Amino acid sequence: MKKRVLISVSDKSGLTEFAQFLEKNNYQLISTGGTFKHLKDAGLSPIQIDEVTNFPEMLDGRVKTLHPKVHGGLLAVRDNKEHMDTVAEHGIELIDMVVVNLYPFFENAGKNIPLDEKVEFIDIGGPSMLRSAAKNFKSVTVITNVEDYEKVKSEIETSGDTTLETRKTLAGKVFNLTSAYDAAISKMLLEEEYPQYLNASYKKVSDLRYGENPHQSAAYYVSTVENGAMKDFEQLGGKELSFNNLRDMDLCWKVVNEFKNEMACCAVKHSTPCGVAIGNTAVETYTKTFECDPVSIFGGIVAMNYKVDAATAEELGKTFLEIVMAVDFEEKALEILRQKKNLRIIKIKNPVSDKQTWVKIDGGLLVQDC
Incomplete structure (x- = not known):
């Protein structure tokens, strides 16, 4: 019996080779829009998402995968008889893997473009699929980063599937990504100096050799939303x-x-x-x-x-x-x-853009304006 993988990505690097591997290993490819075309052009045999949902894409592509036949196939607990009876009753086929990365909101949030244009980069269907797949990590493999393709390939080659530990780690990466994504959107829309919840969205640039002292580990992160001198130097x-x-x-x-x-x-x-x-x-x-x-x-x-x-x-x-x-x-x-x-x-070259300073205290943060 074929497994099924739903693929919808904006970053298509490495995708052709990974999809070829999955198809050779008995996965049915399901895809949307530009990703579907990319896979077809590569000589693969994906099916369109509307063949799964029996419902067309609508609202300029804003609604593609927000459908029970997608999320039911992701969220159904395989060893729960009631769940399995329900999906069978409604003709919902299970989805075993999701490969999704999000609209490039991070890359556009800091640009000097109208708010309406920025809003169009807010992904809805992608985070929804990722969260559904990640919640059911006991049965579903979810990939958000091309860097994880090789690990997934290796485990499938070795044992026919990913390990539970790998699925759990990949699920953690999903919530790490979606929380940062939502924090960046909130930062753009919410113009409160001291909001009820203080969220931060930063992306790792690199690991550092060590921290303030040689025995301390460290990494360097930059804001996904705000511009700043220390984000953009040469x-x-x-x-x-x-x-x-x-x-x-x-x-x-x-x-x-x-x-x-x-x-x-x-x-x-x-x-x-x-x-x-x-x-x-x-x-x-x-x-x-x-x-x-x-x-x-x-x-x-x-x-x-x-x-x-x-x-x-x-x-x-x-x-x-x-x-x-x-x-x-x-x-x-x-x-x-x-x-x-x-x-x-x-x-x-960039001027200093900090509007606040944060001081970490044990169990909390002190925040003040600059």
Whole structure:
């Protein structure tokens, strides 16, 4: 007896190979819209979702999978006789796997486009299918990320199905995704400074080698909704960034952003400013910053709210620094700075966008405006 997999994705990377694997392993492919066309064009044999529901897509595609024949097939508990009798009575066939990723709301929420356009990126059917499949993880495999295709393939090749532990983990990923997705939507629509529920939607950029100290694990996340300087910078040279680097970069950049109409430079060491200055030229501004504390700046971070020229780069090169940050660099300045192979060179342009500061306390958060 064939198993059934419902596939509806916006990210089609790796999909053809994965769907080919499933079809070869006795899965009936069910799909919608653009995903159906993608699978057909790849020479596969999917069936349209309306062949399952006997109901056409409607409202410009807003209603495709919101149907008892879909959600009944996902939610029915296989060892519950009453459930199985009910689905049989209503001609509902079981669905064993769901492969869904969501409309690109995260990618569009922060754009300068009308609210009506942003609303169209809010996915309804996708999260509903994911949540139904995840709730019934004892029987249904649910995939939201292309990175999980290989693990699922490996387990099917080995034992004919995914393990319960894998299905549970994948279900957890669903609720991790949908909670972040809903938090991002709420953030866009709800303009309360201190709402009843404080939600946050952040996506992991990378794991870090360690945290504040070598024995602590750490990771780097960015907002899925808000823009910000620390979300959108460019590293032009040097080693990978650490937890302490990123924290000090944030502080350093916030200091120089306080100076809107002056050339400003700040040096930070261990989360403490050790020099701040304004000046009339790039090199003068840095030199005055250095002279605030020529000892503590060693091994620190320097941020400048102006373009770095060759003369300033020569002065920067005379001291061991972890990071040099600026809005831009002359080509000659980059040549000079890149002679220090480990020096992290950061091009950063966005103004500081933080409206609140959060302080974690045991079991809670303190929130204040900036």
